[in-house]
Amino acid sequence: MSFEMIMIGVASLVAIGILLHHPSKTVGIPSLIIFMCVGLVFGNGEFDFVYDNLQLTSFIGGMALNVIVFVGGLNTSTKSIKLAWKEGGTLSSAGVLLTTLFFSVILYYLLDFNYLTCLLFAAVVSSTDAAAVFSILESKKLKLKENTDTVLEFESATNDPVALLMVVMLTDILVSSTGLAPTISSISVLLAQQILFGAIVGFVLGKLCVIALNHIKLEEYGLIPVFILACFTITVYGTEVIGGNVLVAVYIAGVVIGNQLVRGCEVNKHFFNGLAWLAQSLMFILIGLQIFPQNLMQVFWISVIPALLLIFIARPLAVQICYLPFTKATWKKRLFISSIGLKGATPIVFALIPATAGIEGSVEMIHMVFFVVLFSVLLQGGAIEPLAKKLGLVKDDK
Secondary structure, three states: OOHHHHHHHHHHHHHHHHHOHHHHHHOOOOHHHHHHHHHHHHOEOOOOOEOOOHHHHHHHHHHHHHHHHHHHHHOOOHHHHHHHHHHHHHHHHHHHHHHHHHHHHHHHHHOOOOHHHHHHHHHHOOOOOHHHHHHHHHHHOOOEHHHHHHHHHHHHHHOHHHHHHHHHHHHHHHHOOOOOOOOHHHHHHHHHHHHHHHHHHHHHHHHHHHHHHHHHOOOOOOHHHHHHHHHHHHHHHHHHHHOOOHHHHHHHHHHHHHHHOOOOHHHHHHHHHHHHHHHHHHHHHHHHHHOOHHHHHHHHHHHHHHHHHHHHHHHHHHHHHHOOOOOOOOHHHHHHHHHOOOOOHHHHHHHHHHHHOOOOOHHHHHHHHHHHHHHHHHHHHHHHHHHHHHOOOEOOOO
């Protein structure tokens, strides 16, 4: 197939997904499901087109995830961070580790995988998804008491680095011939290095971007988001060069720029919100193209119980333990946050990492993760509004 036809096809799929977005909101179906379904329908051979490129899907998915997290940072106020960083930070670090540990034990007794593979599977699905959380809270216009929505947003925007580090390390262990697990001290040093380097690069480049734009005062407002996009690209690859975590870097850069930019805030917001939608649609469609329905049905039944146990056992248990130091948090808030651990495209993007490395059973893992995401979006995403109302956590519109 020629390059021109490929571009026409991808653009057409994005357009179809966008046209279906409004009807999907009317019936309460999250947009990510719509875009994924578009890819599933058009990419598995029924229209004489088959897409199967794990490396390209992984690369585009990773870049799209960087854009989504960056835009999440742009839209996060420092006031929200001050309110949520203690609880959200605990959930995004200890919460991810505990969820991985609990779920890996569950998987070990349910599936025919060795423990390291179960640990890898658990790490892949351990974090909540920023795109899913942001989009569902925004679409439902939910404002929650006790800063509950702020904590969820902060957790989802900052918990990917820990999960990503575990996925990469476990993949390297399984690929290597030794299969030796790293020590706790080596993991701690590597995690600290990635977070520290990522935070430094993100803060410095975000600050330089803001200083330049606030002092030069570009007359053409349309150049402002283009300049910020260039700074975003430098942040991504600069962080990779020095060994930092890209997701930490782009989130912090986004927060600095979003809160300190003086001119062109509105045009910048609209530009990057549009870019985030483009990133989400491309990522979800490519993931849909990469997954074949005939392979999905082979793992459906063995995916149901793990997905439900993650939602109702592993996540709630991890959250309740994380909230032990926060004695002022009400039981309603704890119950809501433990029940809402939304998964989105992030776990599928993470699952592509061991798949591209050729880990045994990793392709089957992608299909199982798909069902974990599907159940999470339908059950947890659908429960957000009614559960918040039932617990009395919805703020009055006054």
